[in-house]
Amino acid sequence: MRGAALAVLAIAAASSAGAQDIVFSEEATRRCLGAAPDSVAQEACIGKSSDACMAATPAGGTTYGMGGCLDQELSYWDGLLNTYYQTAIERAKTLDADTRKYAPEAANMEKSLREMQRAWIPFRDASCDFERAQWTNGTGAGPATLSCLLEMTGKQALKLGRFGYGS
Template identity: 50%
Template sequence: MIRLAAVLTLLAAPVLAQDLQYTDRGTQSCLEQAESYGAKIDCAGASAGQCMEDTPGGHSTVGMGGCLDRELAYWDGLLNSHYKVAMAQAKNLDAERPASMKGLPGAAAALREMQRAWIPFRDKACAYEASLWSGGTGQGPAALSCLMQQTAKQTLTLEPWG
């Protein structure tokens, strides 16, 4: 994980100097039109892909890293928002439980534990993905793409209901 963090840190500095043509609109539009979970999963990467196309040098390692990092931030913000809504819903469910079940772990605790378990899973899955590049220049973008994809999946898993 330390190695993955080092790669991501190295990518971040040059990206700040690059004029990325990034907007969240591609992903947002895709999500608005998608009618199923699978179709929504396919939206992950839409804005990053458009950024790579629109940014001069967008298909370079630095360009890819910058575009992917921006979309990762989009999904991370949406994940945090969905988690807050899901936690509020879980707490409401717990409050409505029969008295005989009040001492048992409820939905809020299960949600919290699930999210805490997901974070190391995501990190290890993406460290593995990065390792497939054997330290090559594609390692950083591969790790960021994985983080974005995993975060998108978790975001959609926690999408508000009811």
């Protein structure tokens, strides 16, 4: 899915001279998350760094500039998601071990968490493929897809972080 969005952006890049200078920093997102008092405010942090990047990048308003900024923030959230997932898995293992002491028939939290995450990935991809399809192969398809991936990945990272106490 991400590859399809990047392929669209690569075509746009060929016609966007000078747009290769992406000015990205994770600071806006980090600062926002640090100040967020609750989960709703945390979700509002998704997109802060890519917005700042588009404003700071000379060609940030072009398809290539938007895509480059969105992809950079997507990488940030993807890394956070992976970190939070590992923390959540460890917490689920601990909770499962504690629960088995008094309720051996209880559902397996670690297994459920793994299944949920495995099911979420194709759901995210299908959702963002639908977002891309609405652009009927227009130049906005790449940024729209990356924006969707960013939003969904950020929300999932925060969800996992809340469970694993990573966020």
